Amino acid sequence: MRATIESITGRYMRLDYKGREHRIYFEEAGQGIPLVCLHTAGSDGRQFRGILNDPRITRDFRVIAFDLPWHGKSSPPAGWQDGDYQLTSADYTDIILTVCRALELDRPVAMGCSIGGRIALHLAMEHAEEFRAIVGLQSSAHVHPYYDTTWLHHPDVHGGEVCAAIAAGLVGPNAPDAHRWETVWHYMQGGPGIFKGDLYFYKVDGDIRHRLSEIDTSRCPLYLLTGEYDYSCSPADTLETAACIPGATVSIMPGLGHFPMSEDPEGFIAHLLPVLSEIAHR
Template sequence: MTSTFQHDKVLTALRTDPELTYLVRGWTATVRLRRGDTADDITIVDGNVTAFAPATDTEAQVLIAGTDEGWSKLLAGDPATTFALSAGGDDTLRVEADLFTQQAPYGRAVRRLVRVLRRVQGTPAAEVELREDPFAASDVAVGRYVRFEVEGVRYRVYYEEAGQGVPLLLQHTAGADSRQWRSVLADPELQKSYRMIAYDLPFHGRSLPPTFGARWWEEPYEPGRELIMKWVVAFKRALSLDKPLLLGVSVGGQLAADILAHHGEEFGGAVAMNGTYHNDIMASFDNSPFNDPRISREYFASLMYESTSPLAPEPLRRENEWIYASNGPGVYKGDNLYYSGEHDLRIDGHLIDTARTPLYAVVGEFDPVNGAPGGPQEIAEHIPGARFAVLPQLSHFAMSDDPVRFNAAIKPILDQVVADNRGADA
C-alpha cells in the first residue's frame, strides 16, 4: 500500500517548527508511523530531524500505530483521540515506547510532531491567539496566609480572594494550585455576587509543607481523602466562613461531592466539575511514574496540556501546563491516589442531602469523563435532587484555559445553587 504521507512537505515542516526544534534537543531516535498496512519513519539524530521516508528494517524507538480510522480522527483533531494518544492509546491508536528513555524525556516532542503532521496533512491544530487580558482592569485579588492545625500538624496555607457576597471556595485540580483560578477571581460579574476564595492545599503552590509537627521529607506525599477533607474544613473554619459554597474541578469536583456527604453541615452547597460518580474506569491507571525520580514533572505537565480545550487561547493552555510543571515532587501522584482509588459515591453518595446542601455536577464537553461510565452524569442519576449540565466547548481545565467561556457558563449555575440553598432554608 502506498504511503499516505507527503514526505518532503512534512519533513520541511518538522525541520522548521520552532517548538519541535527545541523539544528534540539531544534526541536520537526513529519514530515509526504505522497506518494500517503502511509504515513510515521519521529519523532524528542528535536533535536534528534528518529524514522522513517509508520504513525500513531499522529498529524504531517510538511507534505510533493505528487504524485508518484512528489516524483520520487524530489528524482531524478529535479531542478524544488526541487524549488517547497522550494516555498511551486505545483500540484505534496507540503509542509504544520505553517510558524512561523515550516517553518521559521526549513525549512532549512526540505530541508536537503529531501536531505538525496535522498542520500539513490534516486539520491544523488551532492555536487561538490572546490579544489582550479580558480581566486586566478587574484583577484585584489579594493574597494572604492563614494558619490552622489538623491531627496535631500546624499548616500555613495561602489563599487569594476577590469580590463580595456569598462566600465561594475554589478548589484546584490534582497536583496544581490556586493560580488556576486567577481569571475567575478577576471576573467583574462574579465579583459582584461572590466572595471568591482560591486556596492552595498544603504542599501545593505557595502553601509550603508544614514547618512543625511532621517530618514530611522522610515519606511520600499521600494524604488521602479523609485528610484532604479535614484540610478544607479547617481552612473554612479558620476564615470563619458561614456555609460557603464549594466549586471544585477534577479531583476538586470529587472533593466537592465528598465534602457534602461527610461535612455537609459546614457548607451551603457545591458545584462538582469534571468529577466522577465512581472511578472504575481508572482501575488500570498506572500512577507510579508520577513520583519516579527518573521522570521530570515536565512530562506529566505536558500530558495535562492535552486535556486543555482545543478552542482555548494557546497562552492560557500553556499557562496551565506551567502550573503543573512547577509544583512539588510527588504531589500529583499523591492527589491521584485519592482521585483514582478513594472516591466512590456508590458507597456514600446517599449521605448527600440536596434539600439541605444543593449539588450541581457539571462537565466540559471536551472532558474525557464526559459520558464515560461512572462519569458526572451519574451523580445526577443516582443522587436525588442533584442537577447536571454539560458545558459546551469547555474541557478539563476550563477555569484556567478558557476563563471567558467558563465564567459565563458557571455564574448561572452558581446562582442556581444559591437559589436552591435559599429555598432549602425557607
C-alpha cells in the first residue's frame, strides 16, 4: 500500500522568552504571505491541518501553525513543576510577537480561533503595524461564564475527558464524524491544567469590551468569521464586538461551530478563501 506524504514540514525552534529557554514546535506549508495560525484553548496547531494541506491557500500563503508553550509538542520551560500555568493577555501577545520575529516574518496575517480569536483583537488594537491583516475566528470581546472551570483540573475527574466533553458540545451538528472526533481527541491529550489556565485569559484577563473603539481597521484590516452554532462565542457576541469596531468585516458561517478549521475544514475554507483573496490583492 502506497503512503501519501503531506507537504507539511514540522520543526522546533529554541528561543529565549522572558529570560527562560523555550522549545517551540511549529508546522508550515506553502509560500508567499505569512499566515500565522493560533489554536484554541487547551489544544494545539494540529487544528489547522486542513489549512496547511490546501493548495488553494498554500499557493499564495506560507501557513505557519505553532503550539503555544505547554501545548502540543511545545514543552513547558524548565522548572514548570514549581508553579501553575495561567495565560495572561501580556504573555499571550508577547509569545506571538516573539515567534513572528524569530521567524523573521514580514507583516504576517494573524488568524486565531477562540482564545486565538480574542488575542487577535488585542493584536489589532495594540500591534496593528506588525500585521498585514487580522482574521478572528469565533472572536468576541468577552465571554459569559457558563461552566465551572475548577472541574477542568480536579483530582476527582479525568482531566482530558472532561475538557473534551466541553469541546464536544461546541462542535457544529453538521461536522463530519472523523473531523469531530479528531478535534475532541486533541483536547483529550492536553496537559493537566492547561485548558483551565488558558481560560483565565479567555474569561478574566482578556476582556476588552471597554477598549474595542481603540481598534483602527485603516491601519490593519480586521475580518471576523463565526460559526452559527457556537454558544461560547455566539454570532450575537461577534456582531456586538464588530459593531464597536468601524470597518470590521463580519461573516456568520452556517452549519459551523466553535472549531471551524478543525471540525469541518472544507466547509470553513469555503468562507476563508474570499477573505484571503482580498488580503492578497490589497
